[in-house]
Amino acid sequence: MDLLEQMVEAVIQGDEKRSAVLARQAVEQGLDPFQVIQEGCARGMHIVGDRFGRLECYLPEVILAADAMNAAVEVLKPYLMKREDRGTRGTVVLGVIQGDLHDLGKNIVKIMLETAGFTVHDLGSDVPVRRFVEEAEKMRADIIAASAILTTTMTYMPDIAAILRELDLREKYLIMLGGAPVIADWAAKAGADGYGEDALEAVGVAQRLMAQKGGAKVP
Amino acid sequence: MSGFWDVIGRSESGPLVKEKEFDLQVARIARQMIAKYAIRYQPEHVIPADDGLADRVFQAGLDLFLELGVYCRDTGRRMKFTREEVNGALKQAPTAVTYGQGRDVAVMTARVVEDSRPPFCTLTPVGTPVAEERFVPLVQSYVQEPLAQTFSSAFSQTVHGRPIKSGTPQEVEAAIWNVIKLREAARAAGRPQIGIHNLISNAERTDAILAAMQPDFGVLPNDGLGIAAIAELKIDYERVKKVAFLRHSGHNKYGLYGPLMGGYAGGPEATAIVHVAYHFLGLLAFEAQWHCGFPLHIHYGCNTTRELLWLISITSQALSRNTHLPISVSPFAAAGPCTEMVVYELVAGSLAATVAGANLLLAAVARNRHPERASGMEARIGAEAGHLVARQGVTREQANEITKKILDEYETRLGEAPLGRRFDECYDLVSLQPTPAYLDLYEQCREKLRGFGLDYSLL
Numbered sequence: 224m225d226l227l228e229q230m231v232e233a234v235i236q237g238d239e240k241r242s243a244v245l246a247r248q249a250v251e252q253g254l255d256p257f258q259v260i261q262e263g264c265a266r267g268m269h270i271v272g273d274r275f276g277r278l279e280c281y282l283p284e285v286i287l288a289a290d291a292m293n294a295a296v297e298v299l300k301p302y303l304m305k306r307e308d309r310g311t312r313g314t315v316v317l318g319v320i321q322g323d324l325h326d327l328g329k330n331i332v333k334i335m336l337e338t339a340g341f342t343v344h345d346l347g348s349d350v351p352v353r354r355f356v357e358e359a360e361k362m363r364a365d366i367i368a369a370s371a372i373l374t375t376t377m378t379y380m381p382d383i384a385a386i387l388r389e390l391d392l393r394e395k396y397l398i399m400l401g402g403a404p405v406i407a408d409w410a411a412k413a414g415a416d417g418y419g420e421d422a423l424e425a426v427g428v429a430q431r432l433m434a435q436k437g438g439a440k441v442p
Numbered sequence: 443m444s445g446f447w448d449v450i451g452r453s454e455s456g457p458l459v460k461e462k463e464f465d466l467q468v469a470r471i472a473r474q475m476i477a478k479y480a481i482r483y484q485p486e487h488v489i490p491a492d493d494g495l496a497d498r499v500f501q502a503g504l505d506l507f508l509e510l511g512v513y514c515r516d517t518g519r520r521m522k523f524t525r526e527e528v529n530g531a532l533k534q535a536p537t538a539v540t541y542g543q544g545r546d547v548a549v550m551t552a553r554v555v556e557d558s559r560p561p562f563c564t565l566t567p568v569g570t571p572v573a574e575e576r577f578v579p580l581v582q583s584y585v586q587e588p589l590a591q592t593f594s595s596a597f598s599q600t601v602h603g604r605p606i607k608s609g610t611p612q613e614v615e616a617a618i619w620n621v622i623k624l625r626e627a628a629r630a631a632g633r634p635q636i637g638i639h640n641l642i643s644n645a646e647r648t649d650a651i652l653a654a655m656q657p658d659f660g661v662l663p664n665d666g667l668g669i670a671a672i673a674e675l676k677i678d679y680e681r682v683k684k685v686a687f688l689r690h691s692g693h694n695k696y697g698l699y700g701p702l703m704g705g706y707a708g709g710p711e712a713t714a715i716v717h718v719a720y721h722f723l724g725l726l727a728f729e730a731q732w733h734c735g736f737p738l739h740i741h742y743g744c745n746t747t748r749e750l751l752w753l754i755s756i757t758s759q760a761l762s763r764n765t766h767l768p769i770s771v772s773p774f775a776a777a778g779p780c781t782e783m784v785v786y787e788l789v790a791g792s793l794a795a796t797v798a799g800a801n802l803l804l805a806a807v808a809r810n811r812h813p814e815r816a817s818g819m820e821a822r823i824g825a826e827a828g829h830l831v832a833r834q835g836v837t838r839e840q841a842n843e844i845t846k847k848i849l850d851e852y853e854t855r856l857g858e859a860p861l862g863r864r865f866d867e868c869y870d871l872v873s874l875q876p877t878p879a880y881l882d883l884y885e886q887c888r889e890k891l892r893g894f895g896l897d898y899s900l901l
Contacts, residue, residue, distance in 0.1 A: 278741065281708040283469040286462075322608030322646060324515070324680075327673055327705065374571055374597045375608040375616075375646045403743070404571070404811050421741060 226254065227263045230295065234267025237287025239294035246298035256299040261340075264292040268338035276423050282331065289334045311342045313365040313433040315399075316358045318346030320369045323376035328402055331422040332370065339426045341366075352382040359396055365436065366417075366429060370402035377404050384414025397432045401425055446689060449521065449682070449727050456511070456519035461676075464513045464520065465706045468674050471510050472712035475502035483710040488748055488845045489755045489794055491838035496555075496759035503718025503760065504528060512723050513676040523726055531725045537766045539694055539731045541592045541637025541664055548591035548637060550732055552766045553799045555759050556837055561792075561828040562801040563821075564734075564770065565590040569643040570806075570816035572596040572865070574603070578627045579874055580865050583818030585631040586874070589825040593636060594668075595624055595643035599813065608646045617645035617654035625660025639696065640668040648683040655693065666694030669728045674706045674716055677727050685728050696732045696770075697724025703750060704740030710749040713737060717757045721767060732768035733761075734803050742856050743809040744776040746787040748849055755794040755838075762799025770803050771795035773824055777852070778808030778815040778862025780880045785823055785887040786851045789896070792827035793848075797841040802828045807862070814864040819876045823884060826901055833900045840895060847894040 224232070226249055233241040242264070249259045271288040274280040315336055319329050326348045336343050344362050346354060350369070359367050367387075371377040380400050387393040400415040410418035417432050419425025475481070479498040484490070504525070511522035538551045550562040565584040572580050577598045585593045598620070599605065606616040620642050628636050641661060642651050655661050667688060669681050688695045699720035701707055707716040717737050724730035737754065739747050745754060754771050761769050773791025777783035784807050792802055804824035808815035831841065852859075862868070868880045876884075888898045 275704075276741070278704050278709075281469065281712075282702075282705045282740070283466055283708060286466065324678060325672065327702065373608065373646055374569060374599075375606055375613065375644060378605040378607045406811055406813075409813075 226252065227259065230259060230263025231267040231270070234264055234288050234291045234295070235270055237284060237291050239291040242291040242295040243298050246295040250299065250302055256302040259299060260296060264295050265338065265340060268292050272335060272338050272423070285331070285334055289337060292338070312340040313429065314342045314344070314362055315366040315368050315429065316344045316346060316355060316362055316364040317368045318350035318355060319348040320371045320376050321349060321351045321379045323371050323373050324348045325372035328372065328422070329370045332368070332401065332419070332425050335422040335426045336429060339430065341429060352379055352386055355383055356386055356390065356392065364396065365433060366397045366399055368399040368401070368425070370400070371405060372403045374404045377402065380405070381413040397436065399425065399428060399432070446685065446729065452521035453514040453517050453519055453682075456514070456521045458518055459513070459520045461513065461515065461518065465674070467510055468706045468716060469708045469712060471506050472707050472715050475506050475715050476711045478502070478505070481711045481715070483749060483752055485748055487842060488751050488849065489797060489838050489842040490752065490759070491842065493763065496756055496763050499714055499756050500718055500760035500764040502715045504722065506715050507719040507722045510675060510719070512727055515672065515676055515678040521727070523722070527726065528722050531722075532765050532767070535725055535765070535767055536731045537768070539768055541639060541694065543635040543662055546633050546636040550591070550768045550801060552762065552768045553801065554762055555799045556797055556835070557799055558832055558835055560832040561796045562591055562768070562770070563589045563825040563828065564592045564594070564639050564801070564803045565818065565821040565825065566594040566640070566803065567596040567816040568772065568806040568810055569595065569597045570810065571599050571813040573814070574598045574600045576814065576865060578623055578630065579871060580814070580817070581624060581627040582631050583865070583869060583874060584821050585628050585633055585636060587818050587822050587825065589822065589829065590636070592639040593628070594638055594640040595620055596816070597643050598623075601644070606644050613645045613647060613650040614653050617642045617650040618659055620644045621654045621659045621661055635662065637662065638665040639694070641665055642667070648680055648687070651684065652687055655691065663692060664694050666696065668696050668698045668734065669730065670698035670700070671720055671723055673700060673702055675719060675723055677723070682727070689729060694731055695728065696734055697721070697728045697730035698734050698736070699724065700736045700738055702738055702740045703753065710753050714753045714757050717753065718760055721761060721769070725767070732770060734770040734772055736772035736774055736806070738774060742776055743811070744774045744787070744856065746773065746775055746791050747856060748853060751790055751794040751845060754791070754800075755798045758795055758798035758800040768801065769799070770801040772803040772806060774806040774810055775820070776809055776856050776859035778812060778860060779817050779820055779865070780863040780868040780883060781860045782883060782887055783852045783855060783859055784820060784862060785884060786848050788820060788824040789827040789891060790845050790848045792824045793831055793836070793841050793845055796828040796831040797836055797838055812861055814866065815861055817865050817869055817876070819868065819880055819884070827896070830896055830898065830901060834897050844895045848891070
């Protein structure tokens with residue numbers, strides 16, 4: 224089994240020690256770090272993501288696989304930085320909206336976006352609308368993504384687009400909304416550019432939005 | 443037995459643990475319990491009739507709870523309890539809870555497996571979003587149902603025309619408005635003193651909720667609140683603040699538990715074990731008088747899949763065979779109002795729960811997320827099925843055969859379940875009765891269900 228195949232397997236197994244060792248070996252062998260991420264780590268995560276979609280595996284396996292992928296990426300990062308193209312498919316500022324502490328869904332979306340090659344800045348839970356905007360500016364993000372599980376907190380979501388408009392920044396960012404009580408029609412009315420019924424759909428939407436924006440690589 | 447102050451103490455002095463570590467331990471310990479107690483989900487036994495399995499699921503849930511404990515998010519600490527404390531709490535737990543006053547008094551009790559007593563039926567739109575002007579009629583459509591013993595709220599999208607935002611002054615206004623309107627709906631239905639099991643659905647913060655719990659707004663002394671645990675097996679101080687208030691105010695309180703099948707716990711067996719463990723969390727950390735489970739499928743957002751029906755049935759059997767806790771199940775249907783699918787999903791959910799010794803909280807439909815896709819008729823459908831199971835004396839074996847036939851009617855369509863009709867499309871808003879089309883649809887489904895073995899003539 225070649226190194227990339229071993230990396231796929233290490234990620235599927237959620238073996239972060241093994242994936243880090245393989246990443247170091249890849250560097251020593253002079254392999255392209257971007258290729259290792261794409262054809263090793265990301266491919267392994269895609270397989271795990273597909274299995275999760277069919278519930279052939281569950282969230283803990285996805286978390287462990289993501290940890291294994293991140294352990295390898297940490298090793299490869301310094302070598303990636305030397306390249307002009309870091310290979311990210313877009314930068315997402317992600318959080319659970321103000322007043323809401325339920326982050327399980329947001330955590331799944333984060334993992335799935337990272338799996339798909341996005342750089343995700345996780346702001347955690349109970350994130351004030353202004354902070355989404357401030358962090359997006361700081362991180363030079365492409366997408367602001369917010370989730371809510373409560374009907375009493377989803378009402379903050381329209382404020383993201385409103386504040387962006389007020390600050391004359393609306394055209395700069397794509398907005399994605401989701402979460403248990405959020406449906407497509409409501410998200411559109413709240414000013415969202417994209418909506419995901421679940422984490423798997425959210426990734427597809429993020430990829431489509433980035434393709435429309437024209438600034439990122441899409442498979 | 444541990445009490446409120448012990449719980450607070452443990453949240454301040456229990457061992458520090460990273461939340462992610464706790465999350466991953468849920469599945470790890472659940473897997474150990476699956477192996478230790480030989481717990482196996484069998485798709486052909488949707489409603490299992492294996493007492494040994496039910497008892498093992500109970501023991502596995504208890505062992506998991508003792509080993510894992512409860513995570514307090516505000517302090518990042520693990521709160522652990524001893525076997526003696528859990529057993530003591532189980533022994534001293536209430537066997538019955540009373541709601542309402544006068545001729546509207548209703549008493550929820552614990553039930554047993556294959557109980558001939560009907561389930562206690564709490565009817566509610568489960569917080570379905572609704573336009574402000576239709577809030578009272580929608581809620582009234584539940585309260586007026588003859589089988590309703592308590593009721594609770596929809597979620598008004600605005601109050602006085604303004605959207606409600608958590609943590610703002612309008613949230614306090616909204617909570618008070620919510621309570622006043624609920625009692626108004628009860629009066630309009632001719633049941634002025636019926637109990638409200640969960641007073642407020644449009645406020646999250648404790649200050650707003652407590653501000654609304656005043657007799658002058660129509661709150662009865664034994665109305666109450668539901669306190670929802672955080673998935674999986676976590677609490678925070680916002681929830682425990684409500685406990686502090688309720689232990690002094692004397693209002694009723696119940697625990698709400700929604701483990702995600704496919705989430706941190708894992709598959710159906712692991713999630714069943716975790717679901718049982720939630721009841722100990724509710725008993726010890728919330729001092730809950732009764733317990734309501736709404737386990738959900740992580741992708742479908744409902745609990746009418748084959749695995750979830752099994753989970754509902756085996757955990758309800760586990761708890762009703764081994765405790766005297768009043769327990770309830772909240773069926774969540776993928777399909778919306780006025781569809782054949784919603785009828786079959788709700789009957790299957792009620793069957794799985796009722797024959798296993800649970801009471802019913804009805805009904806979340808259209809995945810509980812689509813505005814105005816809910817009506818009292820779905821609650822009627824589920825409640826009638828629950829009563830029928832008891833009156834007919836349906837056994838678990840019979841329920842299993844019936845449920846498998848019902849599953850054939852919708853199982854493959856869960857991914858693209860129809861949204862159905864809005865409240866104003868499936869009810870006459872003047873008479874506040876279901877449309878003839880909805881009644882006809884239900885009758886056609888009942889005809890088919892008769893063929894499956896449910897004798898609707900007993901209602």
